[in-house]
Amino acid sequence: MSPPLEHDYIGLAPPEDLKGTELRLGLPGSESPDRRPPAATTTLDLLPAKGAKRVFSHDEVPPPAPAAAGKNGKVVQEDADGEDKKVAAPPQPAAKAQVVGWPPVRSYRKNTMATSQLKSSKEEPDAKQGQGFLYIKVSMDGAPYLRKVDLKTYKNYKELSLGLEKMFVGFSNGRSGSNALPGKKGVSESGSDGEFVLTYEDKDGDWMLVGDVPWDMFTNSCRRLRIMKGSDAIGLAPRAGHKSKNKN
Amino acid sequence: MTYFPEEVVEHIFSFLPSHSDRNTVSLVCKVWFPKLRVLTVKGKPHFADFNLVPPDWGGYAAPWIEAAARGCVGLEELRMKRMVVSDEGLELLARSFPRFKALVLISCEGFSTEGLADIASHCKFLRELDLQENDVEDRGPRWLSCFPDSCTSLVSLNFACIKGEVDSASLERLVAKSPNLRSLRLNRAVSVDTLSKILMHTPNLEDLGTGNLTDEFQTESYLRLTNALEKCKMLKSLSGFWDASPVCVPFIYPLCHQLTGLNLSYTPTLDYSDLTRMISRCVKLQRLWVLDCISDKGLQVVASSCKDLQELRVFPSDFYVAGYSAVTEEGLVAISSGCPKLSSLLYFCHQMTNDALITIAKNCPNFIRFRLCILEPRKPDAMTNQPLDEGFGAIVRECKGLRRLSISGLLTDKVFMYIGKYAKHLEMLSIAFAGDSDDGMMHVLNGCKNLRKLEIRDSPFGDGALLGNVAKYETMRSLWMSSCNVTLKGCEILASKMPMLNVEIMNELDGSSEMEENPGDFSKVEKLYVYRTTAGARGDAPNFVKIL
Numbered sequence: 034m035s036p037p038l039e040h041d042y043i044g045l046a047p048p049e050d051l052k053g054t055e056l057r058l059g060l061p062g063s064e065s066p067d068r069r070p071p072a073a074t075t076t077l078d079l080l081p082a083k084g085a086k087r088v089f090s091h092d093e094v095p096p097p098a099p100a101a102a103g104k105n106g107k108v109v110q111e112d113a114d115g116e117d118k119k120v121a122a123p124p125q126p127a128a129k130a131q132v133v134g135w136p137p138v139r140s141y142r143k144n145t146m147a148t149s150q151l152k153s154s155k156e157e158p159d160a161k162q163g164q165g166f167l168y169i170k171v172s173m174d175g176a177p178y179l180r181k182v183d184l185k186t187y188k189n190y191k192e193l194s195l196g197l198e199k200m201f202v203g204f205s206n207g208r209s210g211s212n213a214l215p216g217k218k219g220v221s222e223s224g225s226d227g228e229f230v231l232t233y234e235d236k237d238g239d240w241m242l243v244g245d246v247p248w249d250m251f252t253n254s255c256r257r258l259r260i261m262k263g264s265d266a267i268g269l270a271p272r273a274g275h276k277s278k279n280k281n
Numbered sequence: 282m283t284y285f286p287e288e289v290v291e292h293i294f295s296f297l298p299s300h301s302d303r304n305t306v307s308l309v310c311k312v313w314f315p316k317l318r319v320l321t322v323k324g325k326p327h328f329a330d331f332n333l334v335p336p337d338w339g340g341y342a343a344p345w346i347e348a349a350a351r352g353c354v355g356l357e358e359l360r361m362k363r364m365v366v367s368d369e370g371l372e373l374l375a376r377s378f379p380r381f382k383a384l385v386l387i388s389c390e391g392f393s394t395e396g397l398a399d400i401a402s403h404c405k406f407l408r409e410l411d412l413q414e415n416d417v418e419d420r421g422p423r424w425l426s427c428f429p430d431s432c433t434s435l436v437s438l439n440f441a442c443i444k445g446e447v448d449s450a451s452l453e454r455l456v457a458k459s460p461n462l463r464s465l466r467l468n469r470a471v472s473v474d475t476l477s478k479i480l481m482h483t484p485n486l487e488d489l490g491t492g493n494l495t496d497e498f499q500t501e502s503y504l505r506l507t508n509a510l511e512k513c514k515m516l517k518s519l520s521g522f523w524d525a526s527p528v529c530v531p532f533i534y535p536l537c538h539q540l541t542g543l544n545l546s547y548t549p550t551l552d553y554s555d556l557t558r559m560i561s562r563c564v565k566l567q568r569l570w571v572l573d574c575i576s577d578k579g580l581q582v583v584a585s586s587c588k589d590l591q592e593l594r595v596f597p598s599d600f601y602v603a604g605y606s607a608v609t610e611e612g613l614v615a616i617s618s619g620c621p622k623l624s625s626l627l628y629f630c631h632q633m634t635n636d637a638l639i640t641i642a643k644n645c646p647n648f649i650r651f652r653l654c655i656l657e658p659r660k661p662d663a664m665t666n667q668p669l670d671e672g673f674g675a676i677v678r679e680c681k682g683l684r685r686l687s688i689s690g691l692l693t694d695k696v697f698m699y700i701g702k703y704a705k706h707l708e709m710l711s712i713a714f715a716g717d718s719d720d721g722m723m724h725v726l727n728g729c730k731n732l733r734k735l736e737i738r739d740s741p742f743g744d745g746a747l748l749g750n751v752a753k754y755e756t757m758r759s760l761w762m763s764s765c766n767v768t769l770k771g772c773e774i775l776a777s778k779m780p781m782l783n784v785e786i787m788n789e790l791d792g793s794s795e796m797e798e799n800p801g802d803f804s805k806v807e808k809l810y811v812y813r814t815t816a817g818a819r820g821d822a823p824n825f826v827k828i829l
Binding site for chain 1: 328330331332333388414415416442500523524526527528531546547548549550596597598600601629654656658687711713738
């Protein structure tokens with residue numbers, strides 16, 4: 034069961050670093066034939082091309098190599114790796130080889146890590162996280178398509194709201210967005226006059242007002258953002274004079 | 282020894298300068314055995330850690346515990362590594378030694394939390410219960426409640442490898458009545474709140490393994506944790522960080538300046554920026570274990586912040602052959618240049634170069650342990666495409682005190698020539714996918730005067746090398762060879778020439794019957810394990826092991 038490849042909704046050429054986070058599938062059956070039983074070689078994992086943290090896409094823990102696997106520990110040579118040897122680039126094997134007991138890592142460590150990664154992958158289906166990036170979807174009421182932002186490029190709420198403003202500038206009916214989004218100094222006005230309120234869905238699936246919790250806490254629980262029309266947000270907007278605590 | 286009066290024997294033994302020699306001698310000498318207080322036993326070969334030794338091979342603890350229960354009831358400490366321990370064995374242990382103080386189990390298996398319950402219940406003076414990376418069957422949290430109220434002697438408790446739930450109330454009670462606790466390592470089930478409560482009772486704690494530090498929390502919990510941690514002025518070593526969310530990082534800051542040891546190697550949830558935020562504040566750090574997601578950039582931060590670093594371990598987060606790693610030779614060069622005191626290294630990386638290794642050797646001549654694992658077997662120098670012989674040659678030449686070495690990447694017989702020539706203090710050598718011919722192994726056997734353990738896999742060494750210096754094996758603790766070119770015939774010759782060695786061969790696919798039908802066959806031996814013995818062949822070998 035493999036997840037579909039992610040596409041940018043707009044279809045524009047992705048910024049440079051997105052290419053580096055492109056996820057690819059390691060297809061089973063593309064490995065050279067081996068005498069080992071199929072269970073040891075069929076792997077349906079996502080292969081990050083560069084920089085992305087490994088996430089297991091299925092529930093299986095990578096099996097410790099079975100004791101009776103093959104008469105020798107010869108490496109299964111991958112199909113297309115020869116020409117990359119001279120270049121100091123991360124390998125992008127089309128298939129993954131498995132050698133019993135290699136790399137030399139204790140089973141305890143492998144099993145423990147597998148449990149950790151299962152836990153973290155279950156918690157973030159909408160947010161793609163890796164080393165140094167955290168992409169989440171942003172929707173704006175009335176906009177024809179969604180966008181994605183990397184929360185790690187912002188250090189605080191103010192930067193986030195400025196970034197979102199720039200991104201959705203065409204859709205805000207001419208009104209500047211910064212009044213509507215709670216920032217370090219700001220307070221959101223209640224939305225009866227059509228301004229926007231920034232909300233997010235957290236790990237529990239609840240829709241929350243952006244700005245209440247410390248920034249770090251927010252980035253760790255935020256799964257997606259929604260720029261809500263003020264008229265829909267009456268329950269959520271903070272009362273006038275309410276100070277938002279913002280620890281950056 | 283029975284010919285000499287006891288006083289003479291003791292006088293002779295008093296000339297043995299080292300602890301380990303005296304311990305060894307006391308095991309052989311029947312007169313001394315009853316007085317044994319500390320027993321350390323290691324079972325399976327090292328490569329068993331990597332699933333290269335089939336299950337049921339051996340290493341059973343029961344005979345040792347039974348013999349000790351009969352012969353040396355004064356036993357106070359038992360340390361076992363890579364052994365199979367049963368609950369019955371633990372129960373016997375708990376009931377047999379009235380002065381028992383310390384149990385240390387490392388990479389063992391075969392027991393459950395019920396066996397621990399017996400230890401807790403019956404060892405009245407228990408000071409140390411240290412369970413490191415064992416495979417323990419979880420039969421419930423009852424064991425922790427079994428420590429009687431009268432047991433107040435705990436100094437060290439490590440249950441990080443216990444997989445199941447733990448009763449927080451029992452844990453808090455136990456800690457509260459253990460004023461001497463210096464080292465406490467919790468498992469994943471212990472929450473932030475429980476940890477904060479516990480730490481209020483442990484002002485003298487020096488070593489802490491946290492419970493889980495996930496982000497499912499209230500801010501107040503983390504603030505309480507920081508307050509509690511600040512009370513632990515003696516705390517020098519930190520580990521655990523199970524499922525740690527990046528949010529926990531700032532709450533650890535107040536501790537960082539005093540830490541000498543930090544283990545973040547089980548925390549894939551922290552990325553390079555989280556790691557460097559923490560580590561850059563740990564200016565006194567001597568020992569660091571991390572995952573390769575720290576990346577070369579992160580290692581540069583370590584190099585500029587941790588000038589006292591002596592031991593570094595960088596583990597892979599991707600366990601597949603030729604899997605991706607963010608760590609290359611650049612990170613290690615940076616470390617070597619910033620941390621000249623570095624003496625112990627375990628480094629999994631994506632690639633290496635000869636130039637880098639030569640630079641590293643010059644920067645850090647104090648290496649005692651140097652273990653380098655390039656993830657892709659037989660990978661050459663990433664810049665020149667050459668073998669890495671010269672690089673490792675520089676390491677053995679510059680690091681005159683080197684005792685342990687693991688090599689990887691593309692290597693010819695030449696690297697073994699260097700090792701044999703320069704690595705005069707080398708005690709343990711691990712070889713994988715290396716060498717061209719028997720000459721390689723011969724260089725090592727002939728040159729490394731202090732060699733004790735040699736383990737080789739997937740390398741083209743055959744009978745010529747195996748039989749080229751058989752007397753050498755009597756000076757060594759063990760030899761392991763798997764997926765090499767040794768044949769049954771060669772092993773038989775070795776066994777016949779050296780009766781004081783046990784020559785074990787393991788062929789997993791219905792090997793033993795095949796071998797009996799064709800004695801002297803030149804079929805290759807899949808796995809070979811050779812070691813000294815005073816007692817002859819062992820009686821507990823399973824079917825797939827043949828002792829020649």
